[in-house]
Amino acid sequence: MILHHHYEAAITAVPVIIQCLKQMLGAILESARGDCDEDTSDVGHLSMRESYFGKKAQHWNATLHCTRLMSRLYEEISHVQAFSKYSPYIVAEYVGLSQKWMPSLEVKRLLLPGIYSMLDLCGEHEMALLHATLDKTGKEIFHALYEDYNRHHKYKGEV
Numbered sequence: 001m002i003l004h005h006h007y008e009a010a011i012t013a014v015p016v017i018i019q020c021l022k023q024m025l026g027a028i029l030e031s032a033r034g035d036c037d038e039d040t041s042d043v044g045h046l047s048m049r050e051s052y053f054g055k056k057a058q059h060w061n062a063t064l065h066c067t068r069l070m071s072r073l074y075e076e077i078s079h080v081q082a083f084s085k086y087s088p089y090i091v092a093e094y095v096g097l098s099q100k101w102m103p104s105l106e107v108k109r110l111l112l113p114g115i116y117s118m119l120d121l122c123g124e125h126e127m128a129l130l131h132a133t134l135d136k137t138g139k140e141i142f143h144a145l146y147e148d149y150n151r152h153h154k155y156k157g158e159v
Contacts (some may be wrong), residue, residue: 011082013102018086021073022093028070028111030034031063033101067110074114088129094118095130095138095145115145116153 004114009018046091077083094115103111124128 014080014082014086017077018083018089021070021077021090024066024070025090025093026097027062028067028107029097029101029103031059032067032107055135064106067107071111071114075117077118084121085140087118088117088126090118091115091122091145092130092133092138093143093144095099097135098141112148113153116149119146119149119153 078087094111098108130142131139
């Protein structure tokens with residue numbers, strides 16, 4: 001990965017990388033929101049309908065693939081110390097976009113390991129920053145996310 005092989009170059013471009021991550025996350029969540037802008041109920045010809053739904057399935061598979069890659073990218077950057085101060089902003093972006101476009105359960109399941117790795121980087125100060133910047137609905141979404149993080153991801157020292 002470029003972060004490991006070209007560390008110095010990547011560190012100088014952290015703000016650009018963060019902005020790209022925000023744009024990619026927005027594109028994934030918008031693409032995976034689940035609703036359909038096109039009405040196919042009046043399509044009478046079976047081959048046209050099959051073609052439409054075949055393309056929709058291809059689009060969905062591509063969205064899931066991109067979601068997996070995005071999660072892996074979040075997990076990778078969580079190991080780079082220079083990105084740690086940006087982790088609350090990435091989490092806040094996810095919460096805000098989840099508020100705007102509710103992701104499907106499958107997309108959420110694939111993306112959460114990466115978001116959890118960003119939460120791993122957040123300390124008390126970053127958590128306070130998140131609570132201060134989120135609106136009421138965002139705080140509710142974050143609270144549910146943080147409960148799931150503590151329940152399913154965070155290491156508690158128990159065997």
